[in-house]
Structures are given as C-alpha cells and as structure tokens.
Amino acid sequence: xxxxxxxxxxxEVDEARTIRFTKGLLGFPGYTDYVLLEAGxxxxxxxxxxxxSPELAFVVTDPSLFVPTYRVPVREPxxxxxxxxxxxxxxxxxxxxxxxxxxxxxxxGPLVVxxxxxxxxxxxxxxxxxxxxxxxxxxxxxxRAASA
Amino acid sequence: MLVLSRQRDETIMIGDEVEITIVxxxxxxxxxxxxxxxxxxxxxxxxxxxxxxxxxxxxxxQVEDLRDMDRQLQDNHRRRPGETxxxxxxxxxx
Numbered sequence: 001x002x003x004x005x006x007x008x009x010x011x012e013v014d015e016a017r018t019i020r021f022t023k024g025l026l027g028f029p030g031y032t033d034y035v036l037l038e039a040g041x042x043x044x045x046x047x048x049x050x051x052x053s054p055e056l057a058f059v060v061t062d063p064s065l066f067v068p069t070y071r072v073p074v075r076e077p078x079x080x081x082x083x084x085x086x087x088x089x090x091x092x093x094x095x096x097x098x099x100x101x102x103x104x105x106x107x108x109g110p111l112v113v114x115x116x117x118x119x120x121x122x123x124x125x126x127x128x129x130x131x132x133x134x135x136x137x138x139x140x141x142x143x144r145a146a147s148a
Numbered sequence: 149m150l151v152l153s154r155q156r157d158e159t160i161m162i163g164d165e166v167e168i169t170i171v172x173x174x175x176x177x178x179x180x181x182x183x184x185x186x187x188x189x190x191x192x193x194x195x196x197x198x199x200x201x202x203x204x205x206x207x208x209x210q211v212e213d214l215r216d217m218d219r220q221l222q223d224n225h226r227r228r229p230g231e232t233x234x235x236x237x238x239x240x241x242x
Contacts, residue, residue, distance in 0.1 A: 007211050027200035028207075043218050059209050077187035097206040098213045103221075106206065109199035124191045124199060132202040139220055 004054045007047070008037065018051060019113055021120040022081075026109060031056055034120070045096060048111075060093040063105055066136040072110050072123065083117035091115055097133070104133040 001015045013035045024031050030052075037047040037057075044065060050056035063070045072092050084090050091113045094105040107130035113120040152160060159169040165185050172179040182190050 025203050026196060027203045039214055039218060042222055044221050045214060045218060047214075056207060058203070058206050059214050075186060095203065095206045096209070096214075096217075097202065098209055098217060099205075103217050106199065106202045108195065109202065122199070122203075124189065124195055126191060126195070132198045137217075137221065137224070139217060 001051075003035070003049070003051045005049055005057065006054045007057060008049075011037065011049075013037075013051070017118070019048075019118050019120045021111075021122065023121060025058075025111075025122045026124075028056065036060075046093075048093070048095075059096040060111065061096050061105065061136075063092060063094045063107060063110065066105065067107065067134065070107060070130070072112060072125070074112055074123070078112070078121060078123070082112065082114035082119045082121060084114040089115050096136070098139070099133060101139050103136045103139055105136045106132045107134045108132045 002010055002012050004010055017035055019034050019036065021032050021034065023029065031050045033051045034048045035051055037049050039045040039047055039059070045059050045061050048058045048060045074087050074090055079085070079087065079090070082090060093111040093113065094107055095109070095111065097104050097106065108125050108127075109122050109132060110125065111120055111122050154160065154170050156170050156173055159167050161167055166188065167181075167183040169181040169183075170178060171181045184190055
C-alpha cells in the first residue's frame with residue numbers, strides 16, 4: 001500500500017509489515033498503525049512512521065546496541081496481549097531524541113513488538129535506573145578525548 | 149472525582165480486584181499499599197507524564213537531525229573498530 005509521509009514523501013510499504021500498537025503510544029492514543037522505514041544502508045536507526053498521519057514519525061533504535069545491560073521485563077499478560085508465546089518472540093525498540101547536543105533514548109518507555117503477530121505496546125518501567133532521557137552518545141561539536 | 153476519607157489501615161476497593169490500603173501517614177506523606185491483578189499495571193503518574201512528554205518531543209525530530217546523529221555514530225564506529233562497548237550493528241527483523 002502507498003502511504004503519505006511529511007518526511008519521505010509518498011512511500012510504498014508492504015501492508016503485512018504494519019505494526020499495530022493497539023493502545024497507541026503514550027500521548028498518541030488514536031494512532032495505532034506504523035511501519036518501520038530504514039533510515040539508511042548503514043544506519044543504526046529506523047523511522048517508526050505512522051500510516052495514519054503523514055507528520056507522525058519517531059526515530060527508534062535497538063537499545064542493546066548502546067546499552068548492553070538493558071533488559072525489559074516483559075510480563076506474561078503483556079506477552080499474551082502481543083500474541084507472543086515467549087520473550088524470544090518480542091523485539092525491543094526505544095524512541096530516540098536529540099537533546100542538548102546529546103542523543104538520548106527513552107529507556108523508561110520501551111516499545112515491545114511481537115515479531116510474528118506484529119503487535120506493539122509501549123511499556124512503562126518502574127526501574128529508576130532507566131529514565132526517559134538516557135544519553136546514548138554525545139553529538140559532534142564537543143571536544144572528545146583523543147585516542148591516539 | 150470521588151473524594152473519600154480514610155484512616156490508617158483502611159482500604160478502598162476499585163472494582164472487585166483492586167485494593168488500595170493506607171499503610172502509613174506521616175506529615176504530608178501517605179504510604180499506599182496496592183493489590184491488583186498482574187494484568188493491571190500500577191505506576192506513578194509522573195512516569196507516565198514523563199514518557200508522554202518525551203514522546204511528544206521525539207515526534208519533532210526531523211530527517212536532518214537523524215542524519216547528523218547517524219553520520220557521527222558511523223564515524224565513531226569506524227574510528228574505533230575494535231571496541232565492543234560502543235554500538236555495533238545487528239540485524240533487526242521487524
């Protein structure tokens with residue numbers, strides 16, 4: 001199917017690749033359907049693009065690339081909601097933001113997506129180590145320690 | 149909004165399955181004990197609000213912003229190929 005996007009123009013996407021967030025994302029309850037668009041060949045990121053609103057898109061990444069110790073406790077009722085038989089059938093993403101010269105990830109509100117059913121949910125974690133603005137890296141413009 | 153007065157150790161029922169007990173009252177701080185089925189998530193409202201705000205903010209990131217972030221990440225990776233604690237690529241299914 002063809003979808004309209006404000007960032008990428010008109011894009012042809014496979015309808016079977018749609019991810020449905022039944023409850024929407026927090027603050028965006030009406031928007032349930034998204035597709036993942038590759039940000040580039042070598043990119044560490046994807047765009048989670050709404051198929052219902054051209055302007056609505058989020059940058060997401062695989063948090064394990066940045067924070068290897070990060071674990072999301074997905075509980076049984078949530079697995080059931082996602083139609084996943086086990087935690088192995090769930091892929092975790094976090095929403096990425098650019099803030100004050102930093103690249104930050106929302107590790108407190110991860111997105112979990114069932115790989116087969118393609119159902120998603122934004123979780124709310126109580127673990128206070130993981131905030132909504134965990135620095136993933138410092139962006140250019142700041143002095144970096146040389147590693148000669 | 150329904151407003152109820154409760155004393156220490158008294159409980160409020162919400163539906164048949166959610167119990168909220170006043171565990172302790174000290175000054176302006178009240179400690180609550182909450183019993184709910186596992187399917188019902190219980191969180192501090194501030195956490196929800198923080199995630200909601202962050203979502204709204206992250207929805208404003210544009211293609212140029214990501215391009216900057218991505219380019220630098222790839223540069224860093226090339227510069228330090230042996231390092232394992234930085235980002236490394238992995239395929240993602242969805």
